Amino acid sequence: MRSNDGLSLEGTGGEILVRCLKTHGVDTLYCVPGESYLAVLDALYDAPEIRPIVCRQEGGAAMMADAYGKLTGRPGICFVTRGPGATNASAGVHIAFQDSTPMILFVGQVAREDQEREAFQEIDYRRMYGQLAKWVAEIDDARRIPEFLSRAFHTATSGRPGPVVLALPEDMLRDRVTAPACLAYEPTESAMGLGQVERLGALLEAAERPFALIGGAGWDATACERFRRFAEAWKLPVGAAFRRQDHFDNTHGCYAGDVGIGINPKLAKRVKEADLLLVVGPRLGEMTTGGYSLISIPEPQGRLVHVHPDPEELGRVYRPTMAVAADPRSFAAAVQSLLPPAEPAWAAGTEQAHRDYLDWNAPVEIVGRLQMAKLMDWLAETLPADAILCNGAGNYATWIHRFYRFRRFGSQLAPTSGSMGYGVPAAVAAKLRHPERTVLAFAGDGCFMMHGQEFATAAQHGAAVIFVVVDNGMYGTIRMHQERNYPGRISATSLSNPDFVKLAEAYGGYGERVERTEDFAGAFARAQAAGTPALLHLILDPEAITPLKSLSQIRAEAESK
Incomplete structure (x- = not known):
């Protein structure tokens, strides 16, 4: 050459x-x-x-x-x-x-x-x-x-x-x-105009119940920090779009929760009643709008400022009051110049929104010896802020989204497309990219088996990921919908699984079975100390299908209709 x-x-x-x-x-x-x-x-x-x-x-x-x-x-x-x-x-x-x-x-x-x-x-x-x-x-x-x-x-x-x-x-x-000759590409950026910055300031000052929703692609740590300062100055309540919870520190006083599947009812009400929605990054697709129920189509119930780098996404479903074709980085830089009122009228509402989030985030008791909410709360308190959590799709992901607290950008890898099997390969890539950081891959038993063979890739390339397999012996999400729509008629959702501990050992990794909440911390420490890819096989009671209702409760409600 x-x-x-x-x-x-x-x-x-x-x-x-x-x-x-x-x-x-x-x-x-x-x-x-x-x-x-x-x-x-x-x-x-x-x-x-x-x-x-x-x-x-x-x-x-x-x-x-x-x-x-x-x-x-x-x-x-x-x-x-x-x-x-x-x-x-x-x-x-x-x-x-x-x-x-x-x-x-x-x-x-x-x-x-x-x-x-x-x-x-x-x-x-x-x-x-x-x-x-x-x-x-x-x-x-x-x-x-x-x-x-x-x-x-x-x-x-x-x-x-x-x-x-x-x-x-x-x-x-x-x-x-x-x-x-080949020359390096130059990423293109779309920026917010000065007039748009001034108009946004006027819309914010006229609002009584504003709400900011961030997500989508095109962010980096600097943009997230700048947006945090902007939200903090204006005392804006901030929600994170579906599986983009790492875009805003969940422990911050302005954080109101994630706007996605299984949304906090109080947060859903807040979004619906907002007289100004500032949406930065999300397309406003089905998952982030509660099946297109949180915002009226095509005319939103309140004013909508929609910021997205692609003009074709603006006005695609919802008609914005102000459409801004800008990427999140340039938007976050531009709004630094906006000076808020001394004390925004909605400040108390923002404080209440965060309290509502903390109440929703508090662990709840479910049936069985393994309490997933307590495990996630323990991880949130124990893991460093830069730990990366990955997952695919399934009801097991609910425990992560609701009960873990993301604090730093780049700490969540999860498919907004809802693809099963994603968590395992994503975690391998993350650990290879950041070997110094703790990386966890969460997967249901069905989800893990879709790309669990990439455990071998982790072993071959020295990626010491901790794989957490939440095993309830079924395709849980589909079984839940089965019970809601065809109660008691179980069809094609049961699973017979391998011994995941032996499987991990066969790949050259560490494996341990966990059946009780109190055993998790010790097992996790041993997995961390192994120095190899490790798998924790969590045995979850099949009844513990959601944080709110058991499988039997869902079936009983469906049968009573």
Whole structure:
């Protein structure tokens, strides 16, 4: 691989692609190897700056890339092979799309001369990924690799961030060509206008019951700190969108709770009755609006200031009083100049909102010997503020969202798309990115089995994640809905599980079974001390399906209707 004049690159397509990845600042990629992109794997042999993380299934690799994108704000990079590799990876691409995570998936493709014949494992990726990605393309000419990669990085990070998919014909990767030089991408930013800042100030001063809701992508620690200062100065009650609780310190006096599934009824009432909603970052999708019930469509019941980096999301469902096409970083910087009244009229309401959150956050008793709320409260008191908690989807996640207190940005990795299996690979990526930090992966028994094989990836690459498997012997969320809609008619939701402790040991890790609340702290300390990936197998009474009602109570209520 060489450049004769500084303005061009010579080499195979695979070599040029890897050179461009280095130029764009890629330091890690996640992959399952395939013969369709052998030329890239060979080029990586001479690129020690890029660490390839070899995964056990393409879905896990794509989810790791998503987690990297969430943690860094830069595109997570994933390589998979054609056909089955691409279909497996689609779960991670869907997460990145719904979660607005920058990501680039490279898919090996059949040789150009064999296309349109339904060759071995051939798929038209433009059609397959068309609704799952911001842009899908195929690089048919190795000389255009720098051009396509520049566009991919810019597209993945601009406006509403999201995934890009690039298909790589295997013969193109072997072509030896001269290509234009590759220059590093420059992330685009959308900013708030001075007039909009002044108008926001006027709207706030005229409000009696304002409420701020933050979330979405495009934040960093500095933006979160600036927004905290803004909210603190104005004494604004602040809610966090679904699975974005780490955007605002949950212990802060302005924090009112998370606006998502299983919302505090008092918080839901506060959102509905707000005469000014300041929404910074969220799209205002189904999960963050209580199934579109918290805010009237299309005309909100109060004034709405909607701040989002992509103009196409503004007015998509709700007509805003003021639409601001700006990313959270620039918004948080711009509002630093807004000076509040000496004592906002709603200050007492903000204090009450935080008290309501603390009451909701207090542990509750459930049936069984293992009290999940107490465990989460213990973890909130014990773990350092920068500990990273990851989870997939299932009723077990309710315990995290309601009873853990996130204090720092970048400490929560969870799919707003509601994808099962996410927590395990996300935690592996997080621990590899931040080996000095405590990383926990929460998973239900059903959720863990979807990508539990990435425990082997953690062991191979030295990622000492603590996996917490909450086992109630069923697909709990579906069983709950079954009992609500078809009480007593159990169908296709029961699970027979392996011995998770022995499974962890078979992977080369530490495992321990926990059946009582009082045994958890000791087991957790032993897992931390193991120095290897560790698994705590929590046995949860199947009746303990939610913090509010048991499974039998849900069934009885349904039968009484």
